[in-house]
Amino acid sequence: MEEQRPMMIETTFALDGRVAIIRLTRARALNALNGDxxxxxDxxxxxxxxxxxxxxAIITGTDSVFSVGxxxxxxxxxxxxxxxxxHRLVLRLAGMPVVSIAAIEGWALGGGxxxxMACTFRAASxxxxxxxxEIRLGVVPAYGGTQLAPRLVGSALALELMCLGEPIDAARAERIGLINWLADDAGGALALALDRAAAIAERSLPALQAARQAVRDGERxxxxxxxxxxxxxxxxxLAGDNPPDAAASFLNRAARTC
Structure with a gap:
């Protein structure tokens, strides 16, 4: 009889199916990234x-750890x-039609x-x-880190993270731009990510894709x-099958707030 593969991922949906929550559940190994x-x-x-x-799509870990790499x-x-x-996974997340958010509790180290960083946004407790x-093992971040970190925080701060190899707390990570949103309380990363996802889910998907493409391709x-x-x-x-009417959208929104 074939041995059943242990499940290390749980996928659930929220906001009428507009938000997918992918949870890493390899808790005993601190969500270390292995082949399975x-x-x-994927x-x-x-x-x-x-x-x-x-x-x-929100990617998160357990209540105590995102992933130790x-x-x-x-x-x-x-x-x-x-x-x-x-590297293929990094490129996949960058090119996916949906926005991705990492919701981080506890450790997010190395490959974690x-x-x-490969996600569009990051929320953290x-x-x-x-x-x-990785420098402490005599190697460099090779799962995209040497390219992703400078794009988020600039080359000087990225080199500091890589050459010192010392973790930073979430407050500093927010200050330098490594995370986008900082929750008020421990355990609040997923709720914060869901709150931000609710706003994003109201936006036009083609416009979201266009904005991401312009930033991603233009920075080179x-x-x-x-x-x-x-x-x-x-x-x-604007030349698509259903071109947006920005003026009408603005007037409708203004009318609702009056």
Whole structure:
């Protein structure tokens, strides 16, 4: 009889199915990223991208830990292949049609923080601790960290995180831009992410996709080329099957607030 694979991912839905919550549940291993967990994460992302109602995917961990990163106990025949796989995951999250939010409680270290940085946004509990400690093992963050961190906090602060290898608290992470939103209380990261997801879920999906594409692709370009890209993306959005009427939307919103 085939041995049943332990489930390391739970997927639930909120806000009438517009928000998918993907929870890492490999609690005994502190949500360390191994092959099975990554398989299940890919399967969860496959599932939600087939559901038209979903606007936001929240990735979270347990009440005490997001993820401590790569599973150092796992025997890998080809570490380069694992790096390639994680890079594909980073690119997948960046290019997904839905917005992604990492909701962080407790530790987010190494590959765990890299997974969070690959998401569109990050919400964290005040008790969260975030870091890239790979330098202490004589290696560098290779699951996207050397490229994701500078895009979020700038090269000087990214190098500080990588070269010192010391975790920082959530308050400092918010100050430097590593996280977007800081919850008021311990245990509040998921509730805060859901609150932000509720607002995002009300926005136009094509417009959300266009904004993300403009920022993602434009940051690699010189300003004149980036502005041309912005114009192109805007024109494409306005020429779609259901072009937005910004003026009408503004007047309707103004009328509701009067």
């Amino acid at each position: 967990l990554l398989d299940q994460l 399967e969860a992302l496959d599932s939600i991208t087939t559901q038209e109602a979903v606007r936001v 790569a599973d150092l106990k796992e025997q890998l025949a080809d570490r380069g292949a694992r790096i390639d796989r994680m 923080l890299e997974l969070a 005040p008790t969260a601790r975030l870091g890239l400690p 370009l010189a300003l004149p080329q980036a502005l041309a890209l912005e114009a192109q993306i805007s024109a494409h959005l």
